[in-house]
Amino acid sequence: xxxxxxxxxxxxxxxxxxxxxxxxxxxxxxxxxxxxxxxxxxxxxxxxxxxxxxxxxxxxxxxxxxxxxxxxxxxxxxxxxxxxxxxxxxxxxxxxxxxxxxxxxxxxxxxxxxxxxxxxxxxxxxxxxxxxxxxxxxxxxxxxxxxxxxxxxxxxxxxxxxxxxxxxxxxxxxxxxxxxxxxxxxxxxxxxxxxxxxxxxxxxxxxxxxxxxxxxxxxxxxxxxxxxxxxxxxxxxxxxxxxxxxxxxxxxxxxxxxxxxxxxxxxxxxxxxxxxxxxxxxxxxxxxxxxxxxxxxxxxxxxxxxxxxxxxxxxxxxxxxxxxxxxxxxxxxxxxxxxxxxxxxxxxxxxxxxxxxxxxxxxxxxxxxxxxxxxxxxxxxxxxxxxxxxxxxxxxxxxxxxxxxxxxx
Numbered sequence: 001x002x003x004x005x006x007x008x009x010x011x012x013x014x015x016x017x018x019x020x021x022x023x024x025x026x027x028x029x030x031x032x033x034x035x036x037x038x039x040x041x042x043x044x045x046x047x048x049x050x051x052x053x054x055x056x057x058x059x060x061x062x063x064x065x066x067x068x069x070x071x072x073x074x075x076x077x078x079x080x081x082x083x084x085x086x087x088x089x090x091x092x093x094x095x096x097x098x099x100x101x102x103x104x105x106x107x108x109x110x111x112x113x114x115x116x117x118x119x120x121x122x123x124x125x126x127x128x129x130x131x132x133x134x135x136x137x138x139x140x141x142x143x144x145x146x147x148x149x150x151x152x153x154x155x156x157x158x159x160x161x162x163x164x165x166x167x168x169x170x171x172x173x174x175x176x177x178x179x180x181x182x183x184x185x186x187x188x189x190x191x192x193x194x195x196x197x198x199x200x201x202x203x204x205x206x207x208x209x210x211x212x213x214x215x216x217x218x219x220x221x222x223x224x225x226x227x228x229x230x231x232x233x234x235x236x237x238x239x240x241x242x243x244x245x246x247x248x249x250x251x252x253x254x255x256x257x258x259x260x261x262x263x264x265x266x267x268x269x270x271x272x273x274x275x276x277x278x279x280x281x282x283x284x285x286x287x288x289x290x291x292x293x294x295x296x297x298x299x300x301x302x303x304x305x306x307x308x309x310x311x312x313x314x315x316x317x318x319x320x321x322x323x324x325x326x327x328x329x330x331x332x333x334x335x336x337x338x339x340x341x342x343x344x345x346x347x348x349x350x351x352x353x354x355x356x357x358x359x360x361x362x363x364x365x366x367x368x369x370x371x372x373x374x375x376x377x378x379x380x381x382x383x384x385x386x387x388x389x390x391x392x393x394x395x396x397x398x399x400x401x402x403x404x405x406x407x408x409x
Contacts, residue, residue: 026068026077026078026079026083027065027068027079027083027086027087027090029086029090031063032086032087032090032091033090035056035059035060035063035090035091035094036090036091036092036093036094036095037094038059038094039053039056039059039091039094039095039098040093040094040095040278042055042095043094043095043226043374043377044374044377046095046097046225046226047225047226047377050219050220050225050226051226052179052180052226052227052228053095053097053098053226054179054180056095056098057098057101057134057136057180058134060091060098060102060134061133061134064077064131065087065102066102066105066130066131066134066135066136067127067130067131068083068084068087068106069083069084069106069109069110070109070127070128070130070131071113071127074124074127074128074130074131075127075128075131075132076109076127076130076131080328080331080332081110081262081263081266081267081327081328081331081332082328082329082332084106084110084263084266084267084328085266085267085270085324085328087102087106088102088103088106088267088270088271088274089270089271089273089274089277089324090274091274092270092271092272092273092274092275092278093274093275093277093278093281094278095226096224096271096272096274096275096381097224097225097226097227097228097381098226099270099271099274100176100224100227100271101136101138101176101177101180101227101228103267103268103270103271104137104138104139104176104177105130105136105137105138105177106263106267107260107263107264107267108137108138108139108185109126109127109130109137110259110260110263111260111263112126112127113127114257114259114260117245117246118199118245118246119242119243119244119245121242122201122242122243122245126183126201129182129183133182134182135182135183136177136180136181136182136183137181137182137183137184137185137201138175138176138177138178138181138183138184138185139185139186139187139199140172140175140178140184140185140186140187140232141155141172141187142172142173142174143155143156143157143170143171143172143173144171144173144231154189154195154197154250155170155187155188155189155197156170156171157169157170157171157172157186157187157188157189157234158170158188158189158190158191159188159189159190159191159198159200159239159244160190160191161190161191161192162238164240164241165238165239165240165241165243165244166200166238166239166241166244167236167237167238167239168186168188168200168202168234168236168237168238168239169234169235169236169237170186170188170233170234171231171232171233171234172186172231172232172234173218173231173232174219174229175215175228175229175230175231175232176227176228176229177227177228177229178215178228178229178230178232179215179228179230180228181204182203182204183201183202183203183204184201184202184203184204184213184232185199185200185201185202186199186200186201186202186234186239187199188200189250190247194249195249195250196247196248196249196250197246197247197248197249197250197253198244198245198246198247198248199244199245199246200239200243200244201239201243201244201245202234202237202239202243203243211237211238212234212235212236212237212238213232213233213234213235213237214232214233214235215230215231215232216230216231216232216233217230218230218231221384222380222383223380223381223382223383223384224381224384255339256339257339258336258337258338258339258342259331259336261336261339261342261343262327262328262330262331262336262337262339262342263331264342264346265327265342265343265345265346266324266327266328266331266342266345266346268346268350268385268388269320269324269345269346269349269350269353269385270324271385272349272350272353272354272381272382272384272385273317273320273321273324273349273352273353275353275357275378275381275382276313276316276317276320276352276353276354276356276357276378276382277317278374278378279356279357279360279374279375279378279379279382280310280313280314280317280356280360282360282373282374282375282378283310283313283360283363283364283375284301284310286300286364286367286368286373287299287300287301287306287310287363288300288301290367306363309359309362309363310363312359313356313359313360316352316353316355316356316359317352317356319348319349319352320348320349320352320353323345323348323349324345324349327342327345340395340398340399340402343390343395343398343399344395344399346395347392347395347396350385350386350388350392351392353382353385354382354383354385354386357375357378357379357382358379360375360378361375361376361379
């Protein structure tokens with residue numbers, strides 16, 4: 001189903017204002033703005049040290065935002081994609097690694113109650129823990145040999161059946177949020193003659209080491225350095241029978257439904273759009289503050305060439321705003337577009353975000369590249385948009401094949 005583009009008069013757009021990307025019913029814009037401002041104060045510190053922002057997670061829990069999309073029956077807010085996008089996009093403007101942890105948490109909660117593949121009691125426990133304890137969840141899929149599972153292949157992580165449950169062994173990389181996760185979903189295969197794949201959910205006990213789980217602090221990327229995306233090794237970890245879900249032969253694993261794809265595409269994109277908006281805001285402040293002697297006391301903001309360049313950034317961010325608003329509204333309205341459309345929006349929004357920050361760097365030159373200013377950090381962070389699966393080559397190849405076959409985009 002094609003997306004409906006909302007009227008530009010429906011909400012404030014553009015500029016360096018702090019208006020939220022959406023108009024959420026559950027996520028108070030003033031609260032989100034205040035949290036983002038607080039998180040921004042230590043963002044450079046966490047980036048430099050690659051330290052995990054535990055204090056941000058605590059504040060999100062106190063604000064009730066970790067349970068935003070959990071069902072009301074479990075103490076959650078019952079929020080939709082519009083609400084989740086407002087939070088993620090706003091928080092990313094302050095500290096994007098925190099927002100990335102939140103994306104994965106929200107995406108999983110949005111899927112928990114949409115199908116019978118997870119045991120009901122487990123779904124209830126996970127949802128309720130988000131509200132009562134601030135329990136975070138992520139599903140760990142990527143492995144050293146396999147890489148991203150979106151390009152095919154079976155996991156090397158193995159679940160071996162034992163009385164009362166399973167024993168899991170394997171290694172996962174890029175385990176975002178692992179320092180603070182309460183629930184570790186492990187994508188693995190059984191050791192049966194004809195293996196099944198599924199998710200085994202490990203509840204964090206009194207200590208990971210005591211459970212046979214080793215966290216190796218290997219995350220040392222140029223961007224999203226505070227995300228705690230470390231390597232995790234599972235050594236014969238026991239998982240009860242009622243903590244296993246989605247067990248099926250690999251050939252029977254369905255593709256994500258359109259709503260699930262839209263949640264993923266929207267929220268990941270919302271993080272990087274938020275980074276680009278922070279870069280734009282810093283650029284506006286810089287252009288007003290910088291007054292070279294050649295301009296006789298006037299600021300760079302008065303230079304027509306720079307005004308035009310900033311206008312180009314505004315055009316990119318306006319496009320992002322319209323696409324993300326439209327996609328989240330379609331999902332919440334019960335009419336998610338085809339998965340291919342959602343993925344093309346992901347490609348477009350993240351490409352625009354990268355381009356916007358790159359243009360800001362081009363305008364500012366050396367000051368923009370200085371580590372004394374946040375723009376170089378925004379640039380490093382926004383580049384991470386390229387690694388989230390499915391990557392742009394897969395999205396564009398699929399769209400091209402569909403067009404050649406006569407499909408309508």
